[in-house]
Amino acid sequence: MTLLSVKGLGVARRGRPVLHDISLSVTAGEVIGLIGPNGAGKTTLMRACLGLVPHHGESSLAQMPPRQRARAAAWMPQSREIAWPVSVETLVALGRTPHLAPGQRASEADLAAVDRALSRMDLQAFRHRSATQLSGGEQARVLIARALAQEAPLLMVDEPIAGLDPGHQIATMQAFAALAEDGCAVIVSLHDLSLAVRHCTRLIVVDAGRIVADGPAQAVLTPALLRDSFAISAWFEQTADGPVFQPLEVLR
Numbered sequence: 001m002t003l004l005s006v007k008g009l010g011v012a013r014r015g016r017p018v019l020h021d022i023s024l025s026v027t028a029g030e031v032i033g034l035i036g037p038n039g040a041g042k043t044t045l046m047r048a049c050l051g052l053v054p055h056h057g058e059s060s061l062a063q064m065p066p067r068q069r070a071r072a073a074a075w076m077p078q079s080r081e082i083a084w085p086v087s088v089e090t091l092v093a094l095g096r097t098p099h100l101a102p103g104q105r106a107s108e109a110d111l112a113a114v115d116r117a118l119s120r121m122d123l124q125a126f127r128h129r130s131a132t133q134l135s136g137g138e139q140a141r142v143l144i145a146r147a148l149a150q151e152a153p154l155l156m157v158d159e160p161i162a163g164l165d166p167g168h169q170i171a172t173m174q175a176f177a178a179l180a181e182d183g184c185a186v187i188v189s190l191h192d193l194s195l196a197v198r199h200c201t202r203l204i205v206v207d208a209g210r211i212v213a214d215g216p217a218q219a220v221l222t223p224a225l226l227r228d229s230f231a232i233s234a235w236f237e238q239t240a241d242g243p244v245f246q247p248l249e250v251l252r
């Protein structure tokens, strides 16, 4: 099942084109790692797909009315700001808003979705803590949990694992893989190519506002692409423990 279809998407910022002619489709079961150097256009691409920035071209999500879109896709932006000192549980429950009519209280099913999200992000012990009093990494996990609680078919997350400790980085990527196995899809932007290689079914490389590669890690992360887009060399092997990727040198 196709969960996102994009054709000829482009974005200009302050009159300068930053995204050019992007076409892609996302299918249930995929964990797509959106990778590329700083300023390449990853955030802009996700925001344009969601209709959050002016764009030209087509995105199936951008065309939906906001309420329908919020049920079709959950979005966790890069900004980690939590403004209100509400409990973790209350904040994560906000993820259920698209499923509630105005004034409607959360049902047993909504509370169960909140529990699942807290559990997936290892936050049960934090349930009653004030979200503003958590560490940066803990707050990031709360915001991921809020997006998970939405239980939308497509999850779009912008650098969700930045600032998480190694165990929670791996567990978060595994949670995304489990969602995909359950028939959802995930688009995750990230800079950690080692984790991208191990946990994503597909990598999309954005460079200077264009998709320059799209496919399985082995086909995408060639020495030439790593040199041209990331200016690095790397060691990349299929091992008995799965694919292992280690950046080695800067080539510039």
Ligand SMILES: Nc1ncnc2c1ncn2[C@@H]1O[C@H](COP(=O)(O)OP(=O)(O)OP(=O)(O)O)[C@@H](O)[C@H]1O
Binding pocket: 013, 014, 018, 036, 037, 038, 039, 040, 041, 042, 043, 044, 045
């Ligand atoms: N509001 C804005 N006004 C002007 N230019 C912008 C704006 N937002 C983004 N840009 C520019 O658009 C380009 C793409 O930015 P974007 O945030 O999408 O990159 P990114 O790939 O997500 O980068 P990073 O890995 O550093 O988060 C950059 O050149 C950036 O400076």
